[in-house]
Amino acid sequence: MTELAAATGHNYSAEALHAFDELDRRVNGVFEQLKEWHGWQLFVHPETHHDQMLGMIREVLKAVTWYQPHTTEAGFHMIGRLAKSEVKLIQALCSHKAEEAEHGLWALEDHGILADKTTRTKEASSPAAFAVASVWWRMAQVEDAFGYLGAEYLFEKLTALVTQAALPVIEERDLPRGGLRFIIEHALEDAKHAIFLKHLILDVVTRYPESVVAMNRCFDYFNAVYPLPVWDEAYERAMRA
Numbered sequence: 131m132t133e134l135a136a137a138t139g140h141n142y143s144a145e146a147l148h149a150f151d152e153l154d155r156r157v158n159g160v161f162e163q164l165k166e167w168h169g170w171q172l173f174v175h176p177e178t179h180h181d182q183m184l185g186m187i188r189e190v191l192k193a194v195t196w197y198q199p200h201t202t203e204a205g206f207h208m209i210g211r212l213a214k215s216e217v218k219l220i221q222a223l224c225s226h227k228a229e230e231a232e233h234g235l236w237a238l239e240d241h242g243i244l245a246d247k248t249t250r251t252k253e254a255s256s257p258a259a260f261a262v263a264s265v266w267w268r269m270a271q272v273e274d275a276f277g278y279l280g281a282e283y284l285f286e287k288l289t290a291l292v293t294q295a296a297l298p299v300i301e302e303r304d305l306p307r308g309g310l311r312f313i314i315e316h317a318l319e320d321a322k323h324a325i326f327l328k329h330l331i332l333d334v335v336t337r338y339p340e341s342v343v344a345m346n347r348c349f350d351y352f353n354a355v356y357p358l359p360v361w362d363e364a365y366e367r368a369m370r371a
Contacts, residue, residue, distance in 0.1 A: 176303075184306075269351055
């Protein structure tokens with residue numbers, strides 16, 4: 131990111147600044163909707179039993195293990211469709227996506243701890259998690275590759291907001307830290323990643339003003355299946371357990 135930012139001198143256009151502010155506002159709007167969701171209300175309620183709280187975390191992590199390997203592969207594919215003259219942008223995005231590749235393993239490890247399983251059986255994906263993977267692969271194949279930045283910003287910024295909001299609840303309720311690495315580390319890492327993506331979005335829209343259309347379109351595609359459809363399924367699985 132530093133090299134790319136230095137190359138542009140941070141001379142972002144007014145249109146790019148406006149476009150990013152609107153994208154950021156939309157992510158914050160998704161987070162506000164999520165805070166009104168019945169599952170979040172249960173999670174933050176002071177009388178909710180620890181087992182219920184950990185059960186919801188466990189099932190959200192299970193969903194991550196279902197979709198994350200596929201969204202990562204689709205992301206690499208979409209990045210690979212960028213113009214080959216965009217060397218610095220491709221390098222920056224591939225480096226970021228490589229860091230993301232192991233996060234599904236974090237989710238798998240944490241889920242195993244919370245499920246108290248020493249051996250893991252292969253489970254078929256839930257419909258909503260399957261839809262997330264499907265949307266990402268469809269975007270990767272047919273969408274303007276710049277649209278990746280809009281969908282990925284929703285992924286990173288929303289995860290940062292959710293995990294940062296969850297940490298105080300975890301600390302206040304003194305939940306055991308085993309199985310919570312995914313949440314704890316993402317609260318810091320995804321805040322950094324969101325800033326990283328912010329500068330890439332500003333740079334790209336400054337140089338290609340029309341790209342914001344694809345960014346918003348891919349944001350919408352992804353938001354149609356994430357997070358609430360995935361989290362609704364996780365909530366239902368946790369309540370049945």
